[in-house]
Every structure is written in structure tokens, then in C-alpha cells.
Amino acid sequence: MDLITFTHVVTRAGAAFGFSLAVVTAMWVYYSKGRSLKALKKRKVWLPWGGAALTMVMASAVTGGLLGQISGGFTGTGNELGQNIGDVAVGQSGAGAVPLSTGEVLSYSGSWLAFCMIIGLALFIWFAKGWEERGLALSGALTGATWGITAAIGGWASMLGVPLLSWLGEVLIG
Helix, strand or coil: CCCCCCCCCEEHHHHHHHHHHHHHHHHHHHHHHCCCHHHHHHHHHHHHHHHHHHHHHHCCCCCCCHHEEEEEEHHHHHHHHHHHHHHHHCCCCCCCCCCCCCCCCCCCHHHHHHHHHHHHHHHHHCCCCHHHHHHHHHHHHHHCCHHHHHCCCCCHHHHHHHHHHHHHHHHHCC
8 A cells, every 4th residue: 555646636535534634623723622623723823724725726727746745745645544544434535536616727827826835834834843833834734635625625626826927927927
């Protein structure tokens, strides 16, 4: 069993794993912070998680080079984890492929912005103040690379976010 595989196709198990990871992360924050919904609204919680998820959704629109390997590694790992956990937890692997909602691809300049986002995510994880921030960022990255790019969230991200990032890259970079 290879835990890390490289693919840009999200399986049903990967999408289920990403969704479950988002829900479990929210429950962990809720229960560990005194059962308060205010804890979920704090910037130190949603910024690492949401920033990492958005970064991986945008990085998934790049299929080549180092950026494609990074996003494909997170997607493949999420698929494998979902399949293995699904076998144990629900008795089914759910390995059927889930088609992406759109086939949007970032422009050259937009890909450079996504590359900067990945560098920012890596620096955030490296210089995080503790393991809680790192865990939230990794949870968001896995969620964004699996459930985030399927029809659950990826519909609006692909249709709006990818062209917006491409346009922003054209404006900023040329």
C-alpha cells in the first residue's frame, strides 16, 4: 500500500474523507475550546484552515510541474486515506472516481500566484506558533485537495475562483 500517490482525480472516498476531515476538525475545535461556537469564529482557527483549503483548491487547477506534484500528492493521499478508512469504518472503499465539476485551468500568471500561495502555506506551516496551527493548516490542505475540488465546493471555486485568480495574475504579472 502506497500512502502517497499522485493524482488530480478525486475519488468518492477522497471526497468523503475531505468532508469528514472538515467536520471532525470543526468538532475538535468546538469541544477542545469549551464547547463554544465563538472558538470556530476566531481568526487563529479559520485563517490557517481556510487559507490552506483555498490554496489547495487553486493549486489543483495546475496539473504540471512542482505545483502539480504538490496538489496531486495531497489529492492522492486524501483518496488513499479515504479508501483505507472507508474499508474499516463503513465497510466499503468507495473508490469510484468523482468527476470534477469543471475543467478550469489557471493561466500562466495565475499559476504563479498559486505557486506563491503554496510557498506562503509552506512558510506558515514551518513558522507556525504550535502544532495546533500546523494541524489546522494540514487539515485544510487535505480538505481543499479532496472535498474542496469536487462538486461540493469546487463548483463555485472552479467557475469563479480559477478565472478570478487567472485575471488577477494577468493584472499583477502581465
